[in-house]
Structures are given as structure tokens and as C-alpha cells.
Amino acid sequence: MTIDFDVDTLSGMVPLRQAVFSLGSNLGDRMEYLQGAVDALRATPGLTISSISGVYETKPVGLLDQPDFLNVVVVADSTLASMVMLERALAIEEVFNRVREVPGGPRTVDVDVICVGERRINTEALTLPHPRAHLRAFVLVPWLEADPAASLVGHGPVAELVRNTDTSGVVRRTDLRIE
Numbered sequence: 818m819t820i821d822f823d824v825d826t827l828s829g830m831v832p833l834r835q836a837v838f839s840l841g842s843n844l845g846d847r848m849e850y851l852q853g854a855v856d857a858l859r860a861t862p863g864l865t866i867s868s869i870s871g872v873y874e875t876k877p878v879g880l881l882d883q884p885d886f887l888n889v890v891v892v893a894d895s896t897l898a899s900m901v902m903l904e905r906a907l908a909i910e911e912v913f914n915r916v917r918e919v920p921g922g923p924r925t926v927d928v929d930v931i932c933v934g935e936r937r938i939n940t941e942a943l944t945l946p947h948p949r950a951h952l953r954a955f956v957l958v959p960w961l962e963a964d965p966a967a968s969l970v971g972h973g974p975v976a977e978l979v980r981n982t983d984t985s986g987v988v989r990r991t992d993l994r995i996e
């Protein structure tokens with residue numbers, strides 16, 4: 818018999834899982850916003866950053882008529898429930914005055930939860946893995962740099978996804994660095 822349980826609803830003893838966050842900014846002092854968001858993730862109890870990608874200048878995906886983004890990916894080990902990670906991500910966006918005027922439009926900082934271990938969730942508030950991550954070179958390229966062995970639940974090795982994705986709009990900014 819297999820007992821299927823869900824660690825997000827199992828109170829108390831939660832295992833350490835790998836969480837992946839995609840951060841983007843295309844308004845104001847983009848590096849300041851990204852550094853601030855990474856610092857806020859680093860200060861999150863129950864979450865320890867294990868790797869941060871380099872900084873990438875990326876052409877906007879979706880709504881094209883907006884400034885270029887800076888994107889980074891943060892990989893962490895965490896005992897937090899997935900919903901708590903989303904709440905933290907949304908709180909960080911709030912702190913940095915993110916204004917949602919246009920869906921998919923410009924923002925000071927956007928913090929998306931890409932995946933939490935092998936967890937699959939499909940609720941109105943949270944979808945895991947992020948439903949568009951496998952299509953987004955601005956997520957996949959930095960993620961592969963941060964974790965060359967990365968794999969995306971349901972889609973396979975990130976290295977393979979990168980090989981099958983147009984990465985021409987994603988350029989490493991070797992002059993920039995998140996501390």
C-alpha cells in the first residue's frame with residue numbers, strides 16, 4: 818500500500834525542499850530592486866539560499882512594448898510550505914512598491930515561485946511548477962547557470978529545455994553582480 822501525503826499540509830515536520838525563484842525588474846534602479854529582493858529572500862526564516870545566477874539583460878516576453886528586464890534566478894533550500902513562499906514573494910514585491918497597472922507589464926520587481934521540490938499545485942492563488950517557466954528563456958538560462966543539474970517537474974532537464982528555446986533575447990551582464 819502507498820500512502821500519498823502532501824508535505825504542504827503535513828504540519829510540524831516538513832522536509833527540506835529545493836525552491837527556485839525567478840526575479841525580474843524593468844523599472845527604476847533595476848539592480849537595486851533585484852539586490853533588495855534577494856536580501857529579503859535571504860532574511861526569510863526557514864529558507865537558505867544555495868545559489869544565485871548571474872544577472873541577465875532580457876528582451877520583454879509577452880507584452881513587447883516595455884523596457885528590457887534584468888532577470889536573476891535564486892535557488893534555495895527551504896522547510897516553508899509553498900503557500901508561505903508565495904506570500905513571501907508577494908510581500909517582497911509589495912515592499913518594493915510594485916504597482917500592477919498592466920498584467921504582464923512593467924514592474925519594479927517581480928518575484929515568481931518557479932518550483933518547490935516535486936510539488937504540483939493548481940489553485941487560483943498558486944500554480945506549481947510555474948505554468949510558463951518551461952517556455953521562458955529568461956528563467957531557464959539563469960537557472961541552468963545557478964544549477965547545471967536542474968530539472969523542471971514535468972518537463973525534464975533544464976539543460977535540454979534551454980537547447981530547445983530561443984535564447985537570443987537573454988544576454989549575461991558580466992558587469993553586474995548580485996551579492
Ligand SMILES: Nc1ncnc2c1ncn2[C@@H]1O[C@H](COP(=O)(O)OP(=O)(O)OP(=O)(O)O)[C@@H](O)[C@H]1O
Pocket residue numbers: 903906907917920921922927928929930931941942943944945946947948949
Ligand atoms: N508560481 C507562482 N509564482 C508567483 N505567482 C503565482 C504563481 N502561481 C500563481 N501565482 C499568482 O499569480 C498572480 C499574479 O502574478 P503576477 O502579477 O506576478 O503575474 P505576472 O508576473 O504579470 O505574469 P506571470 O504570471 O506570467 O509571470 C499572483 O498574485 C499569484 O497569486
Ligand SMILES: Nc1nc2c(c(=O)[nH]1)N=C(CO)CN2
Pocket residue numbers: 840841842875876877878879880886888921927929955
Ligand atoms: N524578459 C522578461 N519578460 C517578462 C518578464 C521578465 O521577468 N523578463 N516577466 C513577465 C511577467 O512575469 C513577462 N515578461
